[in-house]
Amino acid sequence: IGDSKSEVNKMIKDANDQAEKNVIKSNEIFDKLLEVRKKNTEEKIKQLKNQAIKDIKNASINIAFESVEKLLINSIDKTKLDKIYSQSIQETKLALQKKSS
Secondary structure, eight states: OHHHHHHHHHHHHHHHHHHHHHHHHHHHHHHHHHHHHHHHHHHHHHHHHHHHHHHHHHHHHHHHHHHHHHHHHOOOOHHHHHHHHHHHHHHHHHHHHHHHH
């Protein structure tokens, strides 16, 4: 009976030791997984930021081309040019505001 009690106690101790090792290993795996997800998220944010910058640049270029096209299509009348210029500035501001929001 004494041997079986000590054997049971040893089995319990071994099981507790193994459970503790498993918890430590699980925590290490979890930490590594979180680190990978963090890096992936940071990379995705970087890509989205770069894409947003490209989109804003492209919008600015398109606005500039459209403004030049409007200037060329319309006559060179000073009042018309002033009006087109003011409208182009407003359109540029609105387009950039839309892109940035």
